[in-house]
Amino acid sequence: MYRLDDGRYIIGFDDGYQLGKTANFVFDNGIHRLGTTEPTLKENSLFYDGEYYKVGEGRAAITEDKVSDDDARFRTMAAMAMELRKEAVHNAEVVLAAGLPFSNYGRDRMKLIDYYTQQTDLDFTYEGDEYSVTVEKVIVCPQCYSAVASRLGNMKGDYLVVDIGSKTTDVVYVQNGLPIESRSITIEKAMVKWIKEIQGGMKVQTGKDIPEHEVMKAALKEDSNLPGAYVELIRGMLREKMHSLELELAERGYSMEYTNIIYVGGGALIARDYAGRYRNHTAYDCDLCANAKGYEFLARQIEGKKVP
Structure with a gap:
């Protein structure tokens, strides 16, 4: 505030x-x-x-x-x-x-x-x-743009900003500090859908109904009452989800091998722990409040208050 x-x-x-x-x-x-x-x-x-x-x-x-x-x-x-x-x-x-x-x-x-x-x-x-x-x-x-709005002036070169949300994944392409709208997209796949699919996969493989909160504990590497084998199954499925997302971004024309990548928000926690490629030019801003802080930053600019 x-x-x-x-x-x-x-x-x-x-x-x-x-x-x-x-x-x-x-x-x-x-x-x-x-x-x-x-x-x-x-x-x-x-x-x-x-x-x-x-x-x-x-x-x-x-x-x-x-x-x-x-x-x-x-x-x-x-x-x-x-x-x-x-x-x-x-x-x-x-x-x-x-x-x-x-x-x-x-x-x-x-x-x-x-x-x-x-x-x-x-x-x-x-x-x-x-x-x-x-x-x-x-x-x-x-969204997504807001999470990096305060640092756009320092983003020289090409950047892919990825915000894995609950319902959608926002992708904003930034070139020399300027968002390129024609190359920015929203993908209708994200954490809630992934969790549901993982729950379905666990039901098939173990015969057990795993609660959503237990899947999230395993995903975030928190203490869980699940057997160790179940935890590893869940984490393996998350690696597959992240690999699938990276493939989709590449298929949509993004040069994943050569573009700086920034994952922002809560989804950056998942990307940090389960994305397997491009780590040498990827950053993870794991602040869950990044977008809300960005909204305030942009609102202050709109209201004519200079932001340091």
């Missing part, structure tokens, strides 16, 4: 299909409606317009878009509350900086702005604390 000279606050929010991310916080994207029943625990609880919700418990189902119901608004309220609470602020005018997949940006930008500007005055309670927020402006930024 950044406070502008006129008292408004810029808050960047990356509303992913698995995790919500601000510049400082990461939380699960699940929404559970409790109705008028007050929750037993205040953690992750949101009260808005006479109803209670749990925000940030589990993963929400993949949907075609995020503007067909109020769930994205609830996640955004929780995200704003987290950032405002960090600075002990409870009443604020906010410039909301959000994002869209790079290839969908032109098509869906106004839809997202319209969605957030339908309800700009938000009075709500999050985890027992009251907030009064006015969404004064909405700025929409392209």
Whole structure:
């Protein structure tokens, strides 16, 4: 979050299909409606317009878009509350900086702005604390590009920036610090689809239904209750997924052998541990909040604030 000279606050929010991310916080994207029943625990609880919700418990189902119901608004309220609470602020005018997949940006930008500007005055309670927020402006930024926006001036030569998300993988081609839109794409394959395929493969090979969170523990090399043989099977499948992604990028005309590659965001953790080729000219920016920080950087530029 950044406070502008006129008292408004810029808050960047990356509303992913698995995790919500601000510049400082990461939380699960699940929404559970409790109705008028007050929750037993205040953690992750949101009260808005006479109803209670749990925000940030589990993963929400993949949907075609995020503007067909109020769930994205609830996640955004929780995200704003987290950032405002960090600075002990409870009443604020906010410039909301959000994002869209790079290839969908032109098509869906106004839809997202319209969605957030339908309800700009938000009075709500999050985890027992009251907030009064006015969404004064909405700025929409392209994902992946945003994650490297602050360093574009230092990117000399050709770069392939790859953001493996939950639903899509964004690929932005950068040449001497300038994104080349005609060579930038969004691929409809990413972590949630890979996890489902791995779960299917494990069912075939072991006869067991492996929970999603256990697959992720194995993938991220965290402590797991799975047998060691199962963990190795999962990691082997992830290596195949990363190899398949690299092949697809090569088939789409990218010179993987000679182009600098930067993996950004949470997917960079997977690429770092499971991508097998091109390591001598590949970097891994594993900051899960990279896009949210980039949204704030771009919003500050748009609002006329020089960014160091």
